[in-house]
Amino acid sequence: MAKVVCVTGAGGFIGSWIVKLLLARGYALTHSLVSVWQEEIIEPIIAGTRNVVEAAADAGVRRLVLSSTIGTMYMNPHRDPDAPLDDSSWSDLDYCKRTKNWCCYAKTIAERGAWEAARARGLDLAVVIPVVTLGELLQSGMNTSTLHILKYLTGEAKAYVNESHAYVHVKDAAEAHVRVLLEPGAGGRRYVCAERTLHRGELCRILAQLFPEYPIPTRCKDEINPPKKGYKFTNQPLKDLGIKFTPVHEYLYEAVKSLQDKGFLKKVAGAKVKKNKNTTI
Numbered sequence: 001m002a003k004v005v006c007v008t009g010a011g012g013f014i015g016s017w018i019v020k021l022l023l024a025r026g027y028a029l030t031h032s033l034v035s036v037w038q039e040e041i042i043e044p045i046i047a048g049t050r051n052v053v054e055a056a057a058d059a060g061v062r063r064l065v066l067s068s069t070i071g072t073m074y075m076n077p078h079r080d081p082d083a084p085l086d087d088s089s090w091s092d093l094d095y096c097k098r099t100k101n102w103c104c105y106a107k108t109i110a111e112r113g114a115w116e117a118a119r120a121r122g123l124d125l126a127v128v129i130p131v132v133t134l135g136e137l138l139q140s141g142m143n144t145s146t147l148h149i150l151k152y153l154t155g156e157a158k159a160y161v162n163e164s165h166a167y168v169h170v171k172d173a174a175e176a177h178v179r180v181l182l183e184p185g186a187g188g189r190r191y192v193c194a195e196r197t198l199h200r201g202e203l204c205r206i207l208a209q210l211f212p213e214y215p216i217p218t219r220c221k222d223e224i225n226p227p228k229k230g231y232k233f234t235n236q237p238l239k240d241l242g243i244k245f246t247p248v249h250e251y252l253y254e255a256v257k258s259l260q261d262k263g264f265l266k267k268v269a270g271a272k273v274k275k276n277k278n279t280t281i
Helices: 013-024 042-059 093-098 102-121 144-154 170-182 200-210 236-240 248-261
Strands: 004-006 028-030 064-067 125-130 132-134 164-169 190-193 196-199
Touching: 013 028, 013 170, 042 064, 042 102, 064 102, 064 170, 093 102, 102 125, 125 170, 132 144, 132 170, 132 248, 144 200, 144 248, 164 170, 164 200, 164 248, 170 190, 170 236, 190 236, 196 200, 200 248
Parallel strands: 004 028, 064 125, 125 190, 132 164
Antiparallel strands: 164 196
16 A cells, blocks of 8 residues: 655645655655645745644654745844855844845744644654755746746846846755655754755856847846855755755756746747757856
């Protein structure tokens, strides 16, 4: 008899990949815990996360793997910019409020609450913290992280912003959740799931190398200040679980091809696109 796993948010970008990987491993899926998907505002995010923890404890699950966000880690003006984000890094709630980063604010409270509830209930909890995820779309709709690059391909964005972000292949993010779930000693900690950090200009240059037929911007909106540096991080704990992170040019290529295949991005007639494993960054 197949072991049963419950996946909430299975229709999302990462969630759909988690389902695919679990099914490939022979697991059965269930939707019988609780319905926790609600409108994305502060209280539902916090309450919904706690509801999942309580429901998992009530059901006697072996381990709960929570998918959080990098916004629970880096929003802290007091952190050392040269120190990598790791298990001990938390966003500052007052800073989130002052800067009106309400999603980071809510997600940070929600994750802290999940740890408190898990400890109180004796539940084995682990948290995977993905960054901007890119790659093939399994679901029919668009998602925020893929919109992140679509505007550069369509010509909607005439210049890129002076920002840096960390990125990861969506399949690697899904695989991280599965490995953290299955590895006996993986509970009780937070895992940063990131492959590399890129300035938006670097991102656009790779896209232009892979798909030169699109009007990808070459100019930064901020022509005065130097390029902003992104946060550092450590992904070694996931590497220790066997995760081999896919290089950025591969998941950018897959993301764009998926946009074309699903009709979100028009193919350019006569374009010859070759997946180049030697793309420089």
